[in-house]
Amino acid sequence: MNALREILLQYYILLRWCILLIGVVNLEAQRKPEGFLNVSSKCLGNIMRVDVGPLGGNLLDIAAVINNSTILLTPSLASQCGFSVRMDQLGNTMIYASLQNCFAEYVEDKAFTTTLHLRLHGNRMAEDELYQVSKTCHYTTWASREIVCDRNYIEVSVERQGKVTPGQYVLPEHPVQGSNPRPAAKKQLIDGGFRIATLVFFTPEEKPMTVAVAQRNGYGIGTTPTRLTVRSPKNAPETYTQDVAGVPMTVLKTSTIFEKKWLTTQIDAAAACPALAGSVFITQNTIRWFLPRHIETLISYGPFKLLEVHMGVDGQRLDPAEMAARQYSLFVGDRHIVVEIPVGAVGGYFKSHVQDDQYLMAYTIEPMLELLWTEGSTHKNTHYKVLHPITTQLLSSPPQVIDNTVLEERAFKLLIGPFGSDVAVMNISLPYEVLSVEDCNVRGFNVLEHKSPNSNLKAFTVEVPFTDHAVLQTTEMGVKVYSLHMALGLVVLPEFAPFSHTAFVEAKLVDKVPSVSGGCDHQNFNVLVKYETHGLNFYTMVGKQILTPDMAQQYSLMENGTHFSFAVPFSDPAVEFEAVEESSIRSRLIVVLKNPETNTNIQEFSVACHFPSTLAECFPNGTMTALAVKLESVPSLNPSQLTLRDPTCGPSYSDDRYAYFVFTGRSCGTTRKFLSNVMLYENEISLPDKVRKELKTDEPDFGLQVSCYYDTNKPHAVAFQSRPRRSDPYAKNARGEMKVAIRLAVDESYSVFYRVDDYPVAMYLQQPLYFEVELLTRSRNSKLSLELENCWATLDEDRTSQPRWNLIINGCVNPVDPHRVILHPVWPDARVQNPSHFKRFQVKMFAFVEDQDNSSRQFFVHCDVAICDTTNHLGEACKQTCSNQEKAIKGQRRDISDVHSFKHVSSGRILV
Missing domain, CATH: 2.60.40.4100 (Zona pellucida, ZP-C domain)
Structure with a gap:
């Protein structure tokens, strides 16, 4: 339907700007917690409302309390005594009671107290939970006639004429919980003379009944010091239907005869309520309710004047600002009063239904109209209140899938809905597995439920990373295509009616390969990795090691969301030595970016630089030092096995990359040559022949020539110290073990x-x-x-x-x-x-x-x-x-x- 599509569109717009985000509701959590009912009550004019709920799948028994007796309200007793019950799709319950109900205690027709006993029970409860609510409502603005049209009864209350004392008021026959029926369960009014003798119904033919027969037939009759109340179930045999301005009305018309010895008096009481069918017209997106402005059946005293018209929902009036906010409209014409409500408006709710695995919704709302009019010169006034429940036909509302995927975030983001608030997700079916909601969230799917604050609709979002194995990856013309096929398993609560909804989405992504660049200063390799806004969907290899957080700290890594940089020292183990030159070492650093899924290389970067290094030093006292480094060309070299010409002269220090030698011109096979004005000392660092034969490798031989030149004509200062001569006797210090x-x-x-x-x-x-x-x-x-x-x-x-x-x-x-x-x-x-x-x-x-x-x-x-x-x-x-x-x-x-x-x-x- 076009109306429903418009509502869904409005819902999605609202969801984008004003969204209430909650975790996916566990089905157990949706059930009513045991031992807890949120009960509140309020007075709404001549009726009272008690709000209970949600019930959480449990059952609720309602009983009235009078004279210390508890009387269970059956459906027939509720309509006879002025009670009605309404429950929404989640078990939230509203109990309506007329102030003049059979069990109300009243004071001078001004204060009315009703006490109810609530019992919550069900299969999931260990024991029953009992609650009692008592409410006193004050109502002093009685009209000459008060008419209440509720969902299951018609009530009319009129003033008693003259100074007639009240007659007998006997409660209908009913079971009393916890005791046998007895006179103590009867509510007596003092008999001052007149009492009700006969009740005449007009159908429109006259049909007299005694009070006892009328009560057995489900009618309620009662008197107070100032008023007479007559109550009839809707569609009772003694009511009839009459067309009023094109609207079918259910009419209750009675005359009550009072007698006292040879005297009699009569009080007429009539009411007319719109039928549930025939007064409401539903279009694709609007509900229109028509009520006659002038109900002829109720006008009998002359000219009619409409004084007030009020609209409300669930028995409570709304002011014009609230009506405008909910997009309600009220029109008073010459013949009709028209109420117009958008389908899906605040105040109503959607109830979900499943037929042949198809998801359907019906919208329910209970508007109220209150009228006040006067008749004739006597200015008798009538207060007229109608609570009119309206439910649309089942609306075909297949959920929609909105793809909110942001390619740069590399995850599918799907919005699925809308659904009624009575729908919950059970699981998600993927091509080769079925996952519960909890399993999905643990796996990183991020399944969430979203509720609109202004309606009872909801939607679900599902986020699935491109990297999950449920996502199919293919390549088309150099473009990577990610596709996801899944089905949501859903249920309607509290019936647990199952249904499903499938979704298929795909995303095409042109991967921008991250880039690596770098250079050198006199101490470090400086590396820059740019990955723009695609996130770190790779890992970094520095040399043969993965760049860990500890290494990143050691390399002073800096990152700003689109790139990062770090510096690797020349002497770091990740650096490979390529060649040794006269006063420098040529070194190379290799950085590789790898795909974490396939472990393949995304980008490779290599940079070689010369770093100043003194490999050999010559000291005036004839001591010489040499530093040998392991080159990339001889990966199997063990520096600790290197020696000078004398194989017994190994390194003073060595590790897997260096060997450090200290020797003199007269040791370790050092040779000496006299040149013109120069003396040359030479030695060589290499692997001994024995070791080379044991290795049996094709790698080139390692050799490093060490030379020291000394100028024979250059003078050298020599410092010495003479021992001071002691003139006084002294003793040598004794030596002990330290x-x-x-x-x-x-x-x-x-x-x-x-x-x-x-x-x-x-x-x-x-x-x-x-x-x-x-x-x-x-x-x-x-x-x-x-x-x-x-x-x-x-x-x-x-x-x-x-x-x-x-x-x-x-x-x-x-x-x-x-x-x-x-x-x-x-x-x-x-x-x-x-x-x-x-x-x-x-x-x-x-x-x-x-x-x-x-x-x-x-x-x-x-x-x-x-x-x-x-x-x-x-x-x-x-x-x-x-x-x-x-x-x-x-x-x-x-x-x-x-x-x-x-x-x-x-x-x-x-x-x-």
Whole structure:
């Protein structure tokens, strides 16, 4: 229907701008929580309304309370006594009661109190839940005649003429809960003389009945000190239909005869209510309700004058502003009063239905009209109230699928609906599986329910990433096509009527390949990766390692949403050395962007640069140093196997990328040549023949020539010191044993240490280790200073075993170690009396392994310790600093003149 399509369009527009987002409702959560009813009541003129609900699939029994008796309201008793019940699609219940109902307690026809007993029960409840609601309504603006047209009864209340005392008011026969029917369950009015003798119905022929017979036939008759009330079920035999201005009206017309001995009096009471059918006309998008302006059947005292017309919903009046907000309209013409309501407007609700797996909806609303008119010169007035429930025919409303996919986010975003609020999602069917809503959300589908704040319609959104295996991926002419076929499994509550709705969507995406560029400065490789707004749908390989968050922090990675940059140091393990030149090393960095799904390369980038490096140094005392690096062309080379010409002269330090040699002009096979004014010392670094034969490799031989030139004509200054002559007698200091210990601290506070019994100590990779070395001497001689000469790690307890990983070299941290040692200052405290007797350093736990597949290894840490005399001002050992990290490689050593002794310490076994 065009009207429904227009409503759906308006709903979608509203959903885009004003949406109430909630999680997908679990079916258990939609059921009414046990032990809880949200009950409220309000007075609406001459009727009262009690709001209960939702019931959550349970049953509700309603009973009236009078004279301490509880009387169950059956449908017939409810229509006879002035009660009606309405329930929406979710179980929200409204109970309407006339103020003059059979069980109301009243005071002078001004205050009316009704007490109801509610019992909630059902199969899911362990025990019944009982509630009681009591409401007193004040109503003093009684008209001469009050007419109420409710969904199941017609009620007319008129003034009693003259000073006639009330007659007997007997409740209809009914069951009393918890006791047998008895006179105590009867509501008596004091008999002052006149009593009801006969009730005459006009059909339109006269049909007299006694009060007892009328009550047995379902009619309600009652009197108060000032009023007479007659109530009839709709479509009762004694009512008839009359056409009034083209609108069929159900007419109740009675005359009540009162008698007192030989006297009689008569009170006429008539009411007319529009029939449910015949007064309402429904178009594609509008409901129109017609009510005659002048109801001739009710006019009997002369000229008619309409004073007031009010409209409302669910028994409650609405002011003009509220009507305009809901797009209601009210028109008072010469013959009719017309109410116009859009289908789907606020105040009504859609009820879902399933027929032959087709989803249908019907719209229900209960408008109200209140009229006030006067008749003739007597100015008798009539207050006329009609509650008129209206339900449209079933509307074919197939849900629509709106594709809100944003290609850059690489996920399908589907909006499916609208549905009534009584619809819930059970599951989602995919080509090869069926998933519950919970499973979908765990898998990353993000299934959500959306409700409109101004209607009871809802829609569902489903987000499915392109990367999910339920999404089919194909390529057409270089364009990647993503397609998704799914079906929503739905149910209508509370009937649990199942139905489904399928959706097929596809998205075409031209992938823009991210780009990589970069260059070098004097220390780092600088890399820039641009990926625009497509997100990080790739991962980055730097060399042979994945760029992890720890590495990103180490490389000072910076990102702004469209690109990121980072800097890789020249000495980083990810860098490959290509060639060694006279004063530089040519190095190469390879960066690869990979597809996380297929593990294929998206983009490859390689950059080579020359970095200044001093590979060999010559010292005036004849000491020479050389640094050999492992080149990319010889990947199987083990630098620790390199030697000088003398095969017994191996590196002083080595790892898997470097070998560092220290030798003199008279050792390790160094040759000497005399040239004009120059003396040339030469040596060569290479693999020994024995090792080369064992490797049996086709890789080229590694060889590095080391040369030092000394100018024979250049003078050199030599410093010396003469021993001062002592004139006074003196005694030599006695030498005692000085002990040194190394400990492993639990944390950086250096307050708790592992005991001997705790070894071996297990640590995790990259976990920091906190070592402390202490001079164990009873003397508090502050003139002594403990200095770390060399610290290294080995796999075996033997400190001379290979391989060896140097941590501190010649008192300075190893500059080429990727896990550099951190030296901690020592401050005096209760345990530390002389800070100069302590040294503390920290190093990250790293894998001391030759076989990378073996991740469970042990290792030991060893240190060479020098004990210095700080009073010797000629030596600089105790004052040495390492601001120039190359001191370690250059091989500068302490002046032994200020050293008392050297000690060696080793830690216990540490497990990786």
